[in-house]
Amino acid sequence: MEMESAIMTAGEERAETGQLTETEGMTDLARRARRATVELAVCPASTRDKALWAAAAALRESSQAILEANTQDLSLSSATSEAFLDRLRLTPERVEAMARGLEDMADLQDPVGRVLEEWTRPNGLRIRRVATPVGVIGVIYESRPNVGADAAGLCIKSGNAVLLRGGSESIHTARAIHKAMQAGLRAAGLPEDAVLIAPDADRKHVAEMLSAAGLIDLLIPRGGRSLVERVQREARVPVLAHAEGLCHTYIHAAADHNMARRIVANAKMRRVGICGATETLLVDAAIAPAILPLIVSDLQELGCTFKADNAARKIVPSLPAATEQDFDTEWLDAILNIAVVDGVDEALEHIRQHSSSHTEAIITADEVAATRFMNGTDSAVVMWNASTQFCDGGEFGFGAEIGIATGRFHARGPVGVEQLTTFRYEVIGTGQVRS
Structure with a gap:
């Protein structure tokens, strides 16, 4: 009225x-x-x-x-x-x-x-x-x-x-x-x-x-x-507070390649405009030459574009160059940042520098690496072998959510x-x- x-x-x-x-x-x-x-x-x-x-x-x-x-x-x-x-x-x-x-x-x-x-x-x-x-x-x-x-x-x-x-x-x-x-x-x-x-x-x-x-x-x-x-x-x-959803997915050296491709496609492209969408993909240097071209091809077919660091561009030269600001940007669009990192510690350091403390994920078959990643991530939600788009109150069994809390007090996560x-x-x- x-x-x-x-x-x-x-x-x-x-x-x-x-x-x-x-x-x-x-x-x-x-x-x-x-x-x-x-x-x-x-x-x-x-x-x-x-x-x-x-x-x-x-x-x-x-x-x-x-x-x-x-x-x-x-x-x-x-x-x-x-x-x-x-x-x-x-x-x-x-x-x-x-x-x-x-x-x-x-x-x-x-x-x-x-x-x-x-x-x-x-x-x-x-x-x-x-x-x-x-x-x-x-x-x-x-x-x-x-x-x-x-x-x-x-x-x-x-x-x-x-x-x-x-x-x-x-x-x-x-x-x-x-x-x-x-x-x-x-x-x-x-x-x-x-x-x-x-x-x-x-x-x-x-x-x-x-x-x-x-x-x-x-x-x-x-x-x-x-x-x-x-x-x-x-x-x-x-x-x-419900901060930006600057979510990261890290593909560890011990990741199953087919699982990683399936999860990344969903984490980025299922719905690109929600806060649980992955904005930055981190790929372990040990497997980047084998898996990164496949992931780029998968996502290109879904309409995704990219911003990549120098290490990623050496593997896939057609990738556009990323600026430092790109890694601090919540795109809420079919744009994915890509960086190649050397192991769990470097992945965690990248996340500490650029994350909004919303949701991070690791894809790996190595439980020790997964535990190290999850314990080292200071975000409201951390996932192992799952799409970041599961950061949702309904998916958590809450019926729905009123937001994703990224602060330290009263509530965190959905x-x-x-x-x-x-x-x-x-x-x-x-x-x-x-x-």
Whole structure:
């Protein structure tokens, strides 16, 4: 619903859209979301699961409307990158995947109320640490419209309210998805204010969210470097950072060549515009002359282009030369950096210099080398003989994810329902007093 065409009363519009009225700001939305957390935090897990099942059904029922809204967003986009358009584009299969993701979340164990640890003190006091919702979570995202459904579903499951601010590229799609999520809340008798969305992509909404200390408990930015850096720089609210996906795949000397070719093709080209796509291929010097030409040929057939260091270009002279900056670039496109390295230690040193601490992978049949690589990699996710594109909440069994956390505190890697909880301590006595 466009702001200028609003003719309902504030109360009616809230019930219909869960969006801003003409007199409200994002802080008002945050207050509404905070009130909704009171009911979410205490309602039975079965009620939250019912909301997820109903939202999944609503997504399917409104699939055509969602796809039409997405077509409108695509037609208005000025982007020319196919990788960007792929992030924005929805298909019937992708809408169905969103719905299945919500159902998968509903099937997960309730993350709220879990006893994380319990012990008894010498004086008889029983102390336990219990998982509780974070509260109000703000999600600022850009072109990928499925983020709205995933974020809303994960927050409902974990007893949190969520305030969404999508990008201008996907505004119509985001609204259509949001409508389905609120239908799920209504069906379960939960407050629709548990999932709220900004009416447009005005930057002022971001500024309000960044300064909403005391109203928003956690901010999660999902987008490019400039967005994440702005949120980290200006936020007065705790931030769960999702940095760039500068992922590396290293083919060790003991790698099975056929396995390596299959994994690299998937890690780079399955979907080039997602953060789990491999951006840099490291090849051990011991096998580079044998395997690198084959991998280049494989990827060229899939439409990939390259940026290569001097050692790689000596093996495949047709490869374009890479600059140092190329190895620090998240292409999100069909472009692959290639470097030849001399052993595990040199691979790790390259990763330390250029990685964004997202996901790294080694392909090898040597367990000692794999262990050395995995222990030496300071990234949120490290893989052995698997595509980096498995760095995904759904693939981890989380139903979906709200982002990939690359920081050091609270959560790392795919952020699912358990990572959207905090905890409280419960102390149970039998009349003890402190001397």
